[in-house]
Amino acid sequence: MKVKLENFKAAVKTLTEQFGMSHLSTITGIDSGENIDVHYHFWKGDVITSVKVSVPKSSRHVPSIIEIVPGAILYEMEVHDMFGVFFDGNPWMDRRLLLPDNYPQDLAPPLLKQTKPADIRKAVGVER
Amino acid sequence: MAERRETRKEAGAGLIQYSTENLVPFGPIHPALKEPEYFKLYLRGEMIVDVVPRIGYVHRGLEKAAEQRRWTQNTFMFERTCGICSFAHSLAYVQAVEGLTPYEVPRRGLYIRLIVAELERIHSHLLWVGLLGHWAGFDTLFMWVWRDREIVLDLVEAIAGNRIHKSIAAIAGVKRDIPDSMKNKIVERTKYLADRAYFYKHIVDTESTLLARTRKVGNLKAETAQKLCAVGPLVRCAGLARDVRADDPYAAYGDVPIDVVTRTEGDVHSLLHLRLDELVVSANAIDYALEHMPSGPVRLKIPPTIPAGEYASHVEAPRGELFYFVKSGGGPNPERVKVRTPTLANLPTALELLKGYTMADVPVVLTAIDPCFGCMDRLSFVDLDSQKQWTWTGEELRQFGIRYYFPERTI
Numbered sequence: 247m248k249v250k251l252e253n254f255k256a257a258v259k260t261l262t263e264q265f266g267m268s269h270l271s272t273i274t275g276i277d278s279g280e281n282i283d284v285h286y287h288f289w290k291g292d293v294i295t296s297v298k299v300s301v302p303k304s305s306r307h308v309p310s311i312i313e314i315v316p317g318a319i320l321y322e323m324e325v326h327d328m329f330g331v332f333f334d335g336n337p338w339m340d341r342r343l344l345l346p347d348n349y350p351q352d353l354a355p356p357l358l359k360q361t362k363p364a365d366i367r368k369a370v371g372v373e374r
Numbered sequence: 375m376a377e378r379r380e381t382r383k384e385a386g387a388g389l390i391q392y393s394t395e396n397l398v399p400f401g402p403i404h405p406a407l408k409e410p411e412y413f414k415l416y417l418r419g420e421m422i423v424d425v426v427p428r429i430g431y432v433h434r435g436l437e438k439a440a441e442q443r444r445w446t447q448n449t450f451m452f453e454r455t456c457g458i459c460s461f462a463h464s465l466a467y468v469q470a471v472e473g474l475t476p477y478e479v480p481r482r483g484l485y486i487r488l489i490v491a492e493l494e495r496i497h498s499h500l501l502w503v504g505l506l507g508h509w510a511g512f513d514t515l516f517m518w519v520w521r522d523r524e525i526v527l528d529l530v531e532a533i534a535g536n537r538i539h540k541s542i543a544a545i546a547g548v549k550r551d552i553p554d555s556m557k558n559k560i561v562e563r564t565k566y567l568a569d570r571a572y573f574y575k576h577i578v579d580t581e582s583t584l585l586a587r588t589r590k591v592g593n594l595k596a597e598t599a600q601k602l603c604a605v606g607p608l609v610r611c612a613g614l615a616r617d618v619r620a621d622d623p624y625a626a627y628g629d630v631p632i633d634v635v636t637r638t639e640g641d642v643h644s645l646l647h648l649r650l651d652e653l654v655v656s657a658n659a660i661d662y663a664l665e666h667m668p669s670g671p672v673r674l675k676i677p678p679t680i681p682a683g684e685y686a687s688h689v690e691a692p693r694g695e696l697f698y699f700v701k702s703g704g705g706p707n708p709e710r711v712k713v714r715t716p717t718l719a720n721l722p723t724a725l726e727l728l729k730g731y732t733m734a735d736v737p738v739v740l741t742a743i744d745p746c747f748g749c750m751d752r753l754s755f756v757d758l759d760s761q762k763q764w765t766w767t768g769e770e771l772r773q774f775g776i777r778y779y780f781p782e783r784t785i
Binding site: 268272277294318344356 | 427428429430433435437438439442600601602603604616621622623686688695697699701709710712714718719721722
């Protein structure tokens with residue numbers, strides 16, 4: 247299910263409150279060239295529903311859903327670490343969850359296609 | 375709540391921020407552990423008022439690495455995400471890939487997947503019961519249970535050829551068949567293990583150390599588990615019957631009856647019972663599957679490229695829902711593979727559970743979510759009243775816990 251950014255929070259609210267899909271399995275970020283796609287996978291019974299939003303790489307801001315689904319906090323931090331997407335409203339956007347402390351600020355986030363594995367190894371000091 | 379925030383603020387904002395000088399532990403990682411996590415506990419006296427996690431010490435970049443490898447190579451790489459639920463990882467991955475292809479997996483292959491997955495669950499649950507005994511200061515249980523665990527590992531080795539990284543899952547099937555001559559041996563062993571599970575249930579209810587350390591420790595409510603998206607035994611011990619095997623059957627789970635065990639107490643003691651009950655359910659499922667296993671091939675040969683598309687798959691790993699998302703561009707490599715392990719899903723719940731308990735309960739409560747126990751190898755403590763900070767290793771914390779509850783005991 248693809249939704250526009252401005253309708254996104256309302257869509258999640260409807261899904262969790264009216265359809266009872268309150269279990270968020272995870273949030274996936276995908277580098278699709280111009281944009282970054284963010285997929286929210288909800289699970290109930292034998293259905294996995296994915297809500298997709300796209301944000302341009304130039305302005306990576308998505309509203310946070312932690313007030314609707316509090317369990318999303320670590321998943322949002324993970325996507326923030328790996329794709330540099332900011333989730334507005336998540337209080338822990340100022341820190342890292344998975345990336346090492348010595349990962350350079352000026353290097354693009356690791357899971358973007360432009361970042362090569364060799365660059366990451368060099369940056370965090372494990373180049374063989 | 376409001377008061378706590380206030381104190382944290384005046385306690386100096388510097389404390390909450392990560393500081394490489396004195397807080398990040400150097401080498402908390404043991405080769406045998408796979409998810410060392412780092413928790414900063416804020417204490418008032420003995421009581422925990424807040425917990426801040428920092429994980430990623432063994433983040434190996436598997437998702438990035440998957441994009442550089444072939445579809446088949448990834449089956450074996452993702453298996454190495456975890457040393458305990460290795461088959462669950464490869465299974466979730468191959469299921470996601472199969473979702474993009476038109477092929478139908480042979481039914482005998484699906485039954486073998488179920489049998490290996492359930493043996494793995496027995497292994498993982500036994501391992502957890504033993505570890506909980508160890509952290510609670512009752513090492514006899516640890517020794518007993520880990521002796522029985524050898525039986526499962528031997529069975530897995532006989533079926534898959536490997537004890538830990540089974541490497542039996544393949545895209546569109548499994549790599550090895552179970553010969554009929556092995557059936558009796560498997561049934562005999564699973565029966566023995568189910569008997570042992572009843573014996574351990576008796577121990578759990580009568581042994582004073584375990585009762586003192588686990589009963590009414592942790593108190594998970596169904597709403598909290600629901601709100602924080604907890605998975606697996608943790609959510610079932612709070613009373614919610616959520617299990618991928620029953621809700622969204624994969625492999626041969628649609629044909630094999632699975633009882634979803636639930637409890638309502640939500641404490642660590644009920645988790646012990648729940649996991650031992652699930653062990654019996656798994657043993658029964660294996661027997662049923664062996665008896666009703668259809669004949670035929672176990673695997674299809676398929677071309678190395680996978681059609682373009684996106685697919686999400688999840689399985690019930692021993693620790694809970696394990697989620698994989700795969701995107702293919704039609705080439706020989708995946709465009710994106712996303713992994714969400716159950717420990718990450720249960721982490722917010724564990725942090726919530728710790729609040730209000732004492733430092734001595736930390737090992738038991740953290741073990742309750744069945745993290746890979748590297749998590750406990752380093753913990754930092756901050757006493758909010760005196761601003762004192764110190765770090766303990768897992769062993770120091772374990773001994774503190776035992777002394778706290780049983781001061782007269784020698785360790």
